[in-house]
Amino acid sequence: MKYIDKLRNSGLRPTKQRLQICEVLFNTERTFHFTINELEKKIKDKIDSKISLATIYNTVHAFEKKGYLKQIPVNSNQTYFDTNTTNHHHFYNLKDGKLIDLENSDVGPINIKRKIDGKKIKSIEVLVKLED
Amino acid sequence: MKYIDKLRNSGLRPTKQRLQICEVLFNTERTFHFTINELEKKIKDKIDSKISLATIYNTVHAFEKKGYLKQIPVNSNQTYFDTNTTNHHHFYNLKDGKLIDLENSDVGPINIKRKIDGKKIKSIEVLVKLED
DNA sequence: AATCAGTTTATAATGGTTCTAAACAACTGT
DNA sequence: ACAGTTGTTTAGAACCATTATAAACTGATT
Ligand SMILES: [Mn+2]
Ligand SMILES: [Mn+2]
Ligand SMILES: [Zn+2]
Ligand SMILES: [Zn+2]
16 A cells, blocks of 8 residues: 555556566665666565566666655666665775665765856765775 | 886786776776776777777776776666776766766765774775765 | 556576687797 | 697587567556
């Protein structure tokens, strides 16, 4: 019920698959980061029916376009997504490829002094790479 | 001559291909950003002989490992490299996928207050996404 | 219920990157 | 200079995350 309106209001039909993916992504204590492969595993664990990989991709991209997910820029062969769509920064643990949220109070304001003509700043993202 | 010592000192044999790639990458007025595809085109334009794609990949990765190139984390289906290996930040023009260097004086120091046990900070990179 | 538009799915295609293994080129020691 | 050794290049194949395809299906609308 909780996600039916959210989907309808976004112009997305509340299908069984999308509602199940919503449960996995948004019905959680805390936000989290994931790759499509990790999400696929999570979905398999949480539900008994099967959702095709194509649908997982379609849904993640639909949710990203609607602003319910965002991509995190990291150097990897896989795309990282975040269910935390607020402006925030990240630690990136090179050892295991895991992201950790930095609270804004952990970083302090980023002041970009330079401007590019005819361009607006869409986002400012800090990535702090961690090694042992 | 200029790059022969650089390569030898790095434990890399100064082959014809590596020297040619050095010319394209490092014998320039300014540093620049590139994808492998763009580098391949640049090499084709600058030299008449052909260098195989595998060698371009091998060389770029060898140079990256030696610290003569670095990867820039962006959300893209291609890996972005930078011949500017100093600590600096970037604008990323979403329209055309081009990176622009931000001088450190354009950003001001980034102060990461939080620490992760047993981990060292390897790098801090700011990506400023630009839209129209 | 009939229709329409949107969605799911299995599967194929795409494309950047990496692997393979054979040919080749640079170094070393003599 | 030569032979032996090791590192490098190469064409092509393999890999694999992602996207495209198009037929079956489902939800919304009348
Ligand atoms: Mn990569
Ligand atoms: Mn991608
Ligand atoms: Zn996050
Ligand atoms: Zn740069």
